[in-house]
Structures are given as structure tokens and as C-alpha cells.
Amino acid sequence: MALVVQKYGGTSVANIDKIANVAKNVIRTKQEGNDVVVVLSAMAGETDRLIRLAQKAADEPDAREYDSLISTGEQVTVTLLAIMLNGLGCPAKSFLGFQVRVLTDRAFSKARILEVDTTSIRDELKKGTIVVVAGFQGVDPENNITTLGRGGSDTSAVALAAVLKADVCDIYTDVDGVYTTDPNICPKARRLDRITYDEMLEMARAGAKVLQPRSVELAKKYNVPVRIKSSFTDEGGTLVTKEGRDMEKEVLSGVTYDRDQAKITVVRVPDKPGVAARLFTPLSERNIVVDMIIQNASSDGYTDLTFTVSRKDIREATRITSEAAGAIGADKVEVDDNVAKVSIIGVGMISHSGVAAKMFQALAREGINIMMISTSEIKVSCVVEAKYTELAVTVLHDAFGLEKES
């Protein structure tokens, strides 16, 4: 008998019929002899509806109230699933964040889990009850409702799997696993049977939207085996674990892209200690996330500094950067929001030299100009003109032979 945590996203619980499918899947898992803990998101679209209400109520909704408002979406789905399971003769009980209790810090809308009390859940599992937990939500030490940020239900599921020492955490979503790249762009994309936490993490960060990066970090930290599965079919799936595929053979796990990129260049920055801090501190103070940062080698006492931000932040980032650039005596600020980031990812590249060079060559053969490069141990990212996104992805997928099973 295994303990299985199953997480279903918004599209899987979008209406009563879909919740009925979830109920069927849960009951089957239970009947196979497993203890089952289910974690649910809100119905697809519901959280957005609540956010729109909040924005109508105030331009900048109070953070505490906002979290309490948007947490109702999960309360609706967990109670409906529990009602359905009980109606089908399967004892089930829903738990909200405060009932579990999922204790978080006080950072509304991006709270981090501090502690999960497993007493009540274990008691119910012992009785044979199916436990249905509201994802995305917790309470802070003062019993204020907090939420974990977009996609936070993945984090809830992995955290529960970790503290309950579950045998597996199944994340049901609308795709049937992790692919070598986006099948919509590249028809040769292949589903991966396994992937390591680190690869998954880089993929998530580089734009693949299968799992929230925080949930992968958590899974890695507590070594929780995570399976990405389709809600619609029982076939397929990708297992995210510590051990990857045969690393000697396969160099890459995938190619990702991210169109939500804008590039800002500060031209002729005086090359003195402290200028980078003076540029980036005001951005971070306004919670603008800077992704890549490139500083060219300085020769004449001046340097160009280029960085990327999310497109939604481009106007505010430009304003803040222009002010800072003036203050530090830079020449000017150039903005380009017509760019995309293309990345190759794989633990295999650690032991294979020349991976980056092969990437650059493949792009060069197609005449794709590389504007920025950044690398990590298991990832190489290039910023290119946005119009080349699909071409770059397809070319790289081919160049590294990702369509072939190793």
C-alpha cells in the first residue's frame, strides 16, 4: 500500500463534469489499495474572476484581503470534490489551509510554507478517508489567510508529499508529460520518461510552464518523486527524480523558449565600482525581476550593460533605468522588446564539451543573430530576435537529435 498525493490543476476541475472525472480517477487509485491525498486548484478562470473583482474594488487591493478573497476558489473545488466522493460512497473530507494547518510566513500573495501539521490528515487516512486539500493557500502565525503565488497548488502538493513522506506526487495537468520542446512549435518534440530536478528547474525557469519552479525546488530538497501526468489519459507521463536518464548517452533534455522578454541596454556606463548596484537596486525595490545581465568587457573606462526583464515591466523598468543612468553618467538607455530567449537544458552537458559551441553554430547556420548569452552548469540561453523563436527552437531540437530516444 502506497501513499499517493495527486494534484489536479484548474482545467481538470473546471466544471462539475470534470470534477466527476477527477473523482473517478481518485476512487480508482484508492481501490488499487493506496492512501490518497488530493490537492486541487480553483476552477479554471475562477481566480482571474476574483482578481478582477478585487481590482474593481481598489486600484491596489490590500494584500491581506486579496489573499483571503482569492483563496475561495480552492475552497469551492475541494468541497465539491469531497461532496461528490461522499455521494459515490467514498468517505472523503476537505481541508482548508487553516484546517490542515499549512503555516506560512506573512508574505501575502507569495507566502512560503514554514510548517505543515500532518496530524489531522494522518488521522483521516488511517480511517480510510480520502483527504482533499485546498492548494495555493495557508495561514500565517496570526491566522491570516495567505496564498503561495500563481501555480502555488503545485507547491502545496509537493510540500504535502514531502511532510507525509508520500511514495509519489502525481501532478495532473493538460499535457501528458514533459517534452523535449513545445510540440506546438516543433512536431518532432518527444515526451521524456524521466528528467532530473535540476533539468526540470531550468526548464521551468526558461519558460516551460509545466511546473512552478518553487515546487521543483521543494521536490528536490525533500527528494519527492514527482510524476507529470495528463488528466485526460492514463498513458505517458514524465517522472521527475534525482536520477536522470543515462547521462553518458543523452546530452540534452530539452529546448525551451520564453517570449516574455524585453532587453534594456545602458550605453557607455562609467566603469566604476558601485554602478551596477546603483542601476539594479531601484529595480529590485520595485519588485522588477531582472533575468539575464550582461556586462561587456570594459576597455576605455566605459562599458555597456544589458539586461532583460518581463515585458509587462518594460515601461516602469525603462523609467527607473533612465533615471539611474542619468545619475551615474551613462550616455543613454536603449530598449528592445522584440526579443525572445531560447535555451538548451541538460545535465549531460556538464560532461560534454562543445555543447554551447554547437548551439551557436546551429543558430549561425540559419543566420540567427545572438544578442545575449548566459550559461549555467546545465543550461545555455541565448536572446535572439523574437521572429526567430520557432526557427531557433526547431533548429536546436534537430541539431541535438532530441527527436530520437537514446
Added chain:
Amino acid sequence: MALVVQKYGGTSVANIDKIANVAKNVIRTKQEGNDVVVVLSAMAGETDRLIRLAQKAADEPDAREYDSLISTGEQVTVTLLAIMLNGLGCPAKSFLGFQVRVLTDRAFSKARILEVDTTSIRDELKKGTIVVVAGFQGVDPENNITTLGRGGSDTSAVALAAVLKADVCDIYTDVDGVYTTDPNICPKARRLDRITYDEMLEMARAGAKVLQPRSVELAKKYNVPVRIKSSFTDEGGTLVTKEGRDMEKEVLSGVTYDRDQAKITVVRVPDKPGVAARLFTPLSERNIVVDMIIQNASSDGYTDLTFTVSRKDIREATRITSEAAGAIGADKVEVDDNVAKVSIIGVGMISHSGVAAKMFQALAREGINIMMISTSEIKVSCVVEAKYTELAVTVLHDAFGLEKES
């Protein structure tokens, strides 16, 4: 400086614009120098929407899950109002049942409040914060969410006013007070400035839908002055208190009617001890509420027994009664759902003889046949043919001169 509890019903918070009106009213009350505790219902229609979802999920939704589901409606309105108040520069904080905490018994969907912890609310009031509490909900000793039954937000408001020793509990609704009768039926209906708890209680029980009877009982028990006010106008209002109007002068406070009545007669019941119990026990076991019960004087060892139930229960009540009637040897069961109850109410009638007789005469003058009569210290109710409802109300309103201020 007074402490004011304000309760707004579903139509007063039906959408963002209406919530904005509530915010305005709350802020004005606060600026007049009062401490303000606001209690809200769910948006009009929202609780029904959630109930429909539950009924789609299972024929008989699990009681615990059902309460947790339908309590989300109030969570949405209190957070939206708090967001709006904060946005307007008025510090406000929402409290859910578990946050207050409103401790109830374990009777899901009809829970009774056991205890209200006022610590957090008092702390916030001391800081000048406007406190916004979700009506209708509480938690049982195991932290399960419970609800107080339809109209339970009135009870929440009065309970809070009682424990906080509020100076007044204002119930905002879509009418501007308690009338001598339904103005839709009788244009001469007059708004009462004051009414006693007992009168209000009888009115609520006799069909007037202004306040939930439980909330009036609670107000009476803790002597909470309750004001019925309109959300749309600042004029008018009715104060419900211990002391009524000048009782020497005014005999009646109002005329009410209730069309939700059906009459069941068990014909020729053997007049033996225990038969009434054998008739009514199975009904109460099925939670069917019996309103009036009339047993005619017995002469020949047989008696007729007539009682009324809510129309929605008529089918089940008839079935159960027929079974019981057979078992006790009664002749037959007759059903009439074409009836209505008309009542006159007033503490004044205690000291005025002939009130009932005057009522019967007024009805007789119009040829309205009285099928059943029941009396209490401050109420006389008659069951009449349904088609006479409006006529009976108008005639009684005239006969007792209710259009005139005393």
C-alpha cells in the same frame, strides 16, 4: 463615541457598485465618531448558485462539505468591502468565522452560536480599524466550518452586538423598516417607529420576512437594540427594543400574512390518550415543522384534528399522516393547500379585551370564512381561503385603524 454593528444583506452587496454604497455608509458612520463592526451576507444569488453546484455534485451533499462550500459567499463580500475601505484610506480588516472566532455547535447548516471571542475585534477597534465580519458562518470545536441557516447573517450581527455590548445593531435591508402590514397589499400600511422584540418575533413567525426569528430571540435575550433600516435611504427605520410604543393607546402593531400554508385534517380520530403523539412524532422525525394544531372538542369519542405545514412539505406530510392515521384508526385524511394564514399582532392586545372578536367580525363582514384560529398573548391567527388573503389583510388593517399614528 458609540459602538455600532451594521449588517447588510445580499441585495445590499449584490455587486461592486452596491458594495461601494455600503462602503460610503460605513465610512460616514465611522467619521461620525463611532466604532464600526460590519457584518455581511453573500452577494444576492451567490449562495443559491453554490447550493446548485452542491446538488449537481451529489443528491444529498455531505453536510460538513456543504457548509464549507456555501460559506465562501460571505468570504468574497467581506474581503471586497475591506479592500474597498482600505482603498478609500479607511483601515479595515475582514474576519471569517474561524478568525473571530465564532464557535458553534456541530449542527451543520443550522448551527447555533456557543461563544464569540471578541479579543481580535476589540484590538482592531482600538486601533481605529473598521472590522468586517463574515455573517452566516462559524466553526465547531474541531474547526469545521458551520453555517447558521438561511438569514443567519442577522443572527451573526445580533450575536456580535450582544458580546461586544454594542450601542445598536443596524440591519440594512431593502425595506426602510417594519410596516403595519405589507405595503404591496395595503397601500395604507404605515411604517412603525418602534416595535417590541415579542411583536417582531410574532411578526417574523407569522410571515413578515424582515428579520430571522432567531436573531430577534437573541436580541431579546441580550437586550440588543436593533434598527431595521433601508440600504437605499437614510430616512425612516424601525427600532426593535424591549419597550414598545405607548401601549395604552395602540392595540396592534401589525397585520401579517403567510401564503406558505397547507392544511391537513385527520377525520374521526379515536379520542384516546397518545393519538396526537402518534400523529406528530413521525412528522417531527422527518423535520417537518407543524405550525398550527387545532383539535375540536370531542363528543362521541371521536375528534377531528387539523394542522398546517409549509407547502413544500405537503406531499411528504400527507404520506406520513395517512400512514399514522391508518394505524390509529382514523377515518381519513383531507388536504387543502389553498389556504393562507392572516394574523394580527400587538402587545397592546394583552390589556384590551375583544381584540379577537373584533377580528372575527371584520372578516365575517366581508364573508371571509375562518377555517382555523390560534391565539397567543400578543397574536391572533386565522387560516382562511388563500384567495381572501389581500382582502383580509386590508380589512383588518382598516378595522384596527393601523393607518393612523397613535
